[in-house]
Amino acid sequence: MTVDEILGGTRQVAEGVKSCASITALAHDHDVEMPIVEHVTRVVSGEMTPKDMLISFISRSAKSERWG
Amino acid sequence: MTAKVAVFGAGSWGTAFAKVLAEAGNEVALWGRRPELCEAVNSTHENADYLPGITLPEAIRATHDPAVAADGAEAVVLAVPSQSLRENLAEWAEVLPSAAPLVSLMKGVEVGTTKRMSEVIAELTGAGPDRIAVVSGPNLAREIAEGQPAASVVASADEGTAERLQKLCHSPSFRPYTNTDVVGCELGGATKNVIALAVGMAVGLGFGDNARASVITRGLVETARLGTALGADEMTFSGLAGLGDLVATC
Numbered sequence: 001m002t003v004d005e006i007l008g009g010t011r012q013v014a015e016g017v018k019s020c021a022s023i024t025a026l027a028h029d030h031d032v033e034m035p036i037v038e039h040v041t042r043v044v045s046g047e048m049t050p051k052d053m054l055i056s057f058i059s060r061s062a063k064s065e066r067w068g
Numbered sequence: 069m070t071a072k073v074a075v076f077g078a079g080s081w082g083t084a085f086a087k088v089l090a091e092a093g094n095e096v097a098l099w100g101r102r103p104e105l106c107e108a109v110n111s112t113h114e115n116a117d118y119l120p121g122i123t124l125p126e127a128i129r130a131t132h133d134p135a136v137a138a139d140g141a142e143a144v145v146l147a148v149p150s151q152s153l154r155e156n157l158a159e160w161a162e163v164l165p166s167a168a169p170l171v172s173l174m175k176g177v178e179v180g181t182t183k184r185m186s187e188v189i190a191e192l193t194g195a196g197p198d199r200i201a202v203v204s205g206p207n208l209a210r211e212i213a214e215g216q217p218a219a220s221v222v223a224s225a226d227e228g229t230a231e232r233l234q235k236l237c238h239s240p241s242f243r244p245y246t247n248t249d250v251v252g253c254e255l256g257g258a259t260k261n262v263i264a265l266a267v268g269m270a271v272g273l274g275f276g277d278n279a280r281a282s283v284i285t286r287g288l289v290e291t292a293r294l295g296t297a298l299g300a301d302e303m304t305f306s307g308l309a310g311l312g313d314l315v316a317t318c
Contacts (some may be wrong), residue, residue, distance in 0.1 A: 015176055016261030018151060022177040023259055023294075029182060030297040034290040036283065040265045050269040065289075 020044050035060065070095050070127075071236060074141035074168075076160065078105060078130060080118040080209035081173055082147030085237070087213055089145075090125035092239040098130045099137035106130035122213045135163040143169045143236060145203075150176025150185055150258075157192040164193060169229050171201045171222075175257035184254040197225035201233050202250050204257040205308035206316030215241045221309045223247040245308060252304030255295045260314040263287030267318040284318055 020041040027034040039053045048056070071094045075086045078100030086096045100106050109115050109130035113123055131137050138144060144164055148156050153174060164170070170193060172185040183191070186200050205220030212218055222237065222244045224230040230246040237244050247253060266287060270279040292305040304310055 015150070016265045018179065019176050019258050020262050020265075022179045022182050023262060026177055026182040027294050030294065032290075032294045032297045034294060036266050036287050036290055037259065037262050040262050040269075043269065044265070050273055053266075053269065054273060 016040075017044050071142040072097065072140050073143045073145060073236060074099065074137045075145040075147060076134070076137065076156070077145075077147030077173070078109070078115060078118070079147065079149075080115075080213070081207070082145070083109075083115045083119050083124070084122075084207075084209040084213040085145060085147060085173055085203070086128050087122070087124055088237055088239045088242045090127040092237055092242070094127065094236060096125075096128045097137040097139075097141065098128050099134055100130055100132055103132045106132050119210070119213045134160045138163045138165060138168075141165055141168050143171060143233060145171045145173060146185075146189065147173040150174040151179060153185060153188050154178065154192065157189065161193050167199075169199050169201055169224070169233060170195055171203055171233060172254075173203050175204065175254075175261065177258050184251070184258070186250050186254060197250070198229055199226075200224065200250065201229055202253050202257075203233075203237070203244070204253045204313060206312040208316055212242065217241045217243065219243040219245060219308055219312070221245050221247045221253055221307065223250045223253040223309070225250055247304060247307070247309070249301045249304045251298050252295045252300030252302075253309035255291060255298065255300060256305055256310040257313055259287070259291040259294070260317050263291070263314055264317045280318065284314055288314060 023037050024041045042048045043050055043053050073089050073094045074097045075082050076099045078098050086098045089096045170189050174185045189200055201224035203222050207220050222230050222233045234244045234246050267280055267283050270283055288305055292302050296302055
């Protein structure tokens with residue numbers, strides 16, 4: 001499924017797309033790690049594919065559930 | 069005595085919430101940008117563009133004049149697209165009643181400033197935290213307009229404000245709970261759309277319930293992480309404005 005196919009959907013999807021970058025910026029301003037939000041932002045901007053995103057998630061280092 | 073409430077924004081959620089307010093016993097002034105849409109709402113009692121097939125209560129009167137909408141309002145609800153709030157409020161600030169609570173239905177973070185909607189409201193109107201509130205939760209507009217039961221959160225730093233607003237919007241099918249964590253409720257609402265995109269991608273890649281649940285759960289964890297850094301209460305994220313809204317959206 002391409003990003004365009006996913007984004008072709010609803011108005012809520014449009015809200016998510018607009019908010020991606022600003023939430024990523026907010027997280028960076030406060031030094032907070034938000035891996036899912038950051039990856040979605042990069043997929044939406046075309047920097048990575050959803051499949052790359054999955055591979056990136058699965059290869060993250062193991063940690064405790066309450067880390068960070 | 070019936071209260072009058074103004075709802076600015078005649079999209080699907082603004083209109084659905086106006087219906088909730090009317091069913092809770094209030095007179096509602098619904099502001100919409102287009103005069104034709106306002107005419108249609110007043111004559112046919114339907115907002116065909118955003119909620120086709122839903123009959124709106126007669127207690128809802130639409131107007132494209134912000135001063136008319138705001139006149140005598142005991143509470144002002146803001147339901148325009150989040151990125152348009154600043155521009156809109158700049159126009160409306162001077163006609164809004166100075167003591168009326170300002171209630172945000174908007175889920176988003178302002179591009180460029182990274183401000184939450186309540187912060188934009190405070191900046192443009194000078195309203196203090198006791199006058200600002202947020203309604204959030206699993207509130208898909210269509211379902212609410214159909215009268216399906218739903219719960220949500222009315223959050224304000226001032227408990228009295230939250231309780232008064234709770235009474236205003238407690239209808240036979242809409243069940244509001246109060247909370248004082250405005251930051252947490254807003255971040256839950258704004259971030260859930262992004263997490264939902266990730267869930268959509270997982271589904272698009274052919275994955276099932278495990279992946280969906282894992283992304284939802286870990287998405288909530290990072291939302292709570294951001295929230296805590298900004299002063300929110302962690303517990304808010306396991307509530308209606310966190311988990312509730314995310315599950316409804318995904």
